[in-house]
Amino acid sequence: ALADGHAPREMAIDLTQVPDLPFEAGSYDYDAYHGAAGSNYLIPLEIVFRNRVPVGSSLRKRSAPTDHGLDRDSWPDEPVDLPETVVEFSTKYEEQDRYLSRAEADEIAGQASIGALADRAREVNRIVTEQAAEAGLTHQDGKIECLYVDGEIRIADVVGTFDESRFAYGGQQLSKEVIRQYYRRTQPEWVEVVSAAKERAKAAGVADWKSLCNREPVPLDDSVIQVARDMYCAGTNAYVGREVFDAPSLDEAMGAVRSL
Secondary structure, eight states, X not given: OGXXXXXXXXXXXXXXXXXXXXXXXXXXXXXXXXXXXXXXXXXXXXXXXXXXXXXXXXXXXXXXXXXXXXXOSSOOSSOEEEEEEEEEEEESSSSSOOEEOHHHHHHHTTTSOHHHHHHHHHHHHHHXXXXXXXXXXXXXXXXXXXXXXXXXXXXXXXOSSTXXXXXXXXXXXXXXXXXXXXXXXXXXXHXXXXXXXXXXXXXXTOSOGGGGOOOOOOOOOHXXXXXXXXXXXXXXXXXXXXXXXXXXXXXXXXXXXXXX
């Protein structure tokens, strides 16, 4: 479809198993998950790779610059390039994502090799980063999900989209992070309520934090949705090197993003 200048509307898929992940007595039962999974299952991890640390990155809350070979005591109010790609693991099916130690991730992965997952993430990162560079984009970070089948690790979801990865164009964020940061700027009270609900759920051993959140966000204005739509479509046109969507130029679309 892309070769003909059209957006793809069909996807070829294979199926894997996603067993239930029981939550009992304040913890998740991964033994039960893998007991039901057998040798064909979605690995219940997200594998995150980071080339740059944007202002909104959770890595800033969990580590210091010196942990990653950077010669500074604190994170600056601007993106920071990492000397080497950082690979991390977080939970996939828990109500609140948790970043994991290597040992925790190894246990949750079941039969899948953590080392092999990290290698696969680095290879995906290399491909996406090179493709982005050809379009004038900077690939900051991203994630993959994988499945395990008969001893083999395969990519289990899309990669390199503006939802799975964070990109920048001319120093401006180009990803769903734009809308996340917009909510934080314009609806800080809702953001605080969500954070408080997550903390209460964690303290009470409750899986579903949303059941403790009594506030909904105000829907986005149509004008904001249009800016986001143009960002995604113009970004895609640049990323794939073809005009597959009716969208403004990337410079024009990103100018509108800056004005949000």
